[in-house]
Amino acid sequence: xxxxxxxxxxxxxxxxxxxxxxxxxxxxxxxxxxxxxxxxxxxxxxxxxxxxxxxxxxxxxxxxxxxxxxxxxxxxxxxxxxxxxxxxxxxxxxxxxxxxxxxxxxxxxxxxxxxxxxxxxxxxxxxxxxxxxxxxxxxxxxxxxxxxxxxxxxxxxxxxxxxxxxxxxxxxxxxxxxxxxxxxxxxxxxxxxxxxxxxxxxxxxxxxxxxxxxxxxxxxxxxxxxxxxxxxxxxxxxxxxxxxxxxxxxxxxxxxxxxxxxxxxxxxxxxxxxxxxxxxxxxxxxxxxxxxxxxxxxxxxxxxxxxxxxxxxxxxx
Numbered sequence: 001x002x003x004x005x006x007x008x009x010x011x012x013x014x015x016x017x018x019x020x021x022x023x024x025x026x027x028x029x030x031x032x033x034x035x036x037x038x039x040x041x042x043x044x045x046x047x048x049x050x051x052x053x054x055x056x057x058x059x060x061x062x063x064x065x066x067x068x069x070x071x072x073x074x075x076x077x078x079x080x081x082x083x084x085x086x087x088x089x090x091x092x093x094x095x096x097x098x099x100x101x102x103x104x105x106x107x108x109x110x111x112x113x114x115x116x117x118x119x120x121x122x123x124x125x126x127x128x129x130x131x132x133x134x135x136x137x138x139x140x141x142x143x144x145x146x147x148x149x150x151x152x153x154x155x156x157x158x159x160x161x162x163x164x165x166x167x168x169x170x171x172x173x174x175x176x177x178x179x180x181x182x183x184x185x186x187x188x189x190x191x192x193x194x195x196x197x198x199x200x201x202x203x204x205x206x207x208x209x210x211x212x213x214x215x216x217x218x219x220x221x222x223x224x225x226x227x228x229x230x231x232x233x234x235x236x237x238x239x240x241x242x243x244x245x246x247x248x249x250x251x252x253x254x255x256x257x258x259x260x261x262x263x264x265x266x267x268x269x270x271x272x273x274x275x276x277x278x279x280x281x282x283x284x285x286x287x288x289x290x291x292x293x294x295x296x297x298x299x300x301x302x303x304x305x306x307x308x309x310x311x312x313x314x315x316x317x
Contacts, residue, residue, distance in 0.1 A: 023151045027072040029115070031139045036120060037182060038127035038135075039066040048096070057291070060096040061089060062118060066126075068136040070115040070143070073104035079111030080154035081314055084140050084195075086117045088164025088204075088287065091133070091219035094118055098289030099163040099201070106290055106302045110315060113153060115144060119169065123219045130221050130233065131181040133169045138177065138193035146188045157314050160195040160244075164257060164287060165216040167203020168235065171265050174198045174243050175235040197314050198246040199305060202254055202286055205261035206234045213257045239268040245275045247308050249301045251284030277308055 023029075044064040052059035070084065087099035096116075104114040119136035122129040141158060148155040162170025177194040184190070204213045207221060207230045221229050231237055246269055250262045259280060269276040281298030293299050309315045 021150070023072045023074060023113075025072060025074040029070040029072065029143065031068045031070065031136060031143055032185065035066050036068055036126075036132070036136070037185065038132065039120060039125075041127075042066050042125035044121075044124040044126075058097045061093040062096060063093050063121060064124065065094070065118050065120050068120055068139070069118050070140055071100075071118070073108055073114040073116065075108040075111050075113060077111055078113050078152060079316065080152065081111065081157040081159070081309075082113045082115060082144055082148075082153045083107055083159040083161055083199075084115045084117055084137075084144065086119060086137065086160065086162040086166035086169050088162070088166045089121075090213065090215040091122055091165045091168075092215065093121070094166075095287075098287065098292060099166075102290040103161060110306060110309075112159075112315070113151075115140065117166075119166070121219070128181075130229075133166075133220075134172050134176075134179070135182045137169050137173045138181065139188070141173070141177075141193045141195055142188040142191045146191050157196055159197045159199060159309075159314060161199040161201065162203060163201040163289075165204050165213070165219075167200045167262075168205060168216065168220075170195075170198055170200055171203055171205050171235040172233075174246060175238040175240070175268075194242070195244045197309065197312060198244045200246060200248045200262060200265065202250040202257055202288070203248070203262055203265065204257050205236050205265045207231075208234060211258050211260045211264065213261075236264040236268040239265070239272045239274070241272050241274060243269060243272060243274045245312050247277050247279075247305050249279045249281070249298065249305070251281050251286070251288065251298060253283055254286045256286035275312070277304075279304060 046064045085103045087095045100116040120132040126132045145155045160170045204216045248262045266278040283296045284298040
């Protein structure tokens with residue numbers, strides 16, 4: 001069964017395909033038919049900016065997304081497991097290298113097919129902006145699940161990895177994958193948006209000013225949110241027993257996002273009876289990804305996560 005309206009672009013000339021044909025490395029899959037619902041009048045213009053001053057550590061950031069997409073990083077020997085990777089950026093941008101390319105470089109040799117998600121940013125003029133990251137995250141899981149057989153993937157081994165502000169996106173989907181945040185567009189929207197497993201890296205979780213990352217909160221729910229909004233957009237308060245098994249990693253010396261965010265989500269999972277694993281490393285600060293934490297105590301987090309995925313049955317080895 002194919003997703004109505006989903007377009008796959010091939011990197012060789014961006015030729016439009018008529019169906020969800022077998023995916024190839026670097027294919028770009030648009031999540032919605034054309035501009036995403038509610039973004040038709042957004043003034044946002046797609047922009048990529050290189051912020052790094054070092055040729056050895058690229059640090060690109062994307063803004064102005066009105067056509068959310070998944071970019072495929074396909075392994076040489078895929079084993080059916082997939083991971084949708086959502087990079088962070090305080091809900092004001094999406095970083096493209098340390099929290100996407102590096103993740104694919106780690107996961108592809110494990111046989112995992114990686115889909116890097118470019119989601120809409122809430123403060124860029126979209127209708128119901130506070131919900132657009134959640135809309136795109138739900139839609140991404142549905143699109144991958146609906147096309148799993150055509151793409152050689154297991155519909156019951158779809159993971160979601162979110163970093164920093166996108167950790168909030170991922171945590172929100174883990175807690176509220178059934179929440180209706182957009183009107184049905186096509187057949188994909190009748191499919192479950194529940195990830196089979198969740199990986200949260202130094203996540204923003206709570207919107208409570210005692211814990212939150214203020215830039216992310218302002219971009220998501222504004223400068224003066226009501227108490228009801230703060231509670232609504234704090235996924236740790238909405239976890240149920242149906243939340244997916246979750247791996248959380250962060251640094252104790254995180255200077256941007258309080259480590260308490262990840263701990264709050266872990267405690268919510270624990271209280272709901274959901275299997276979870278939490279790693280708090282001595283050093284690493286914020287946004288450490290993979291390459292930037294080498295030589296520090298947290299450098300083993302990818303191997304710890306790999307072993308965890310094996311233990312929960314998402315990888316065979």
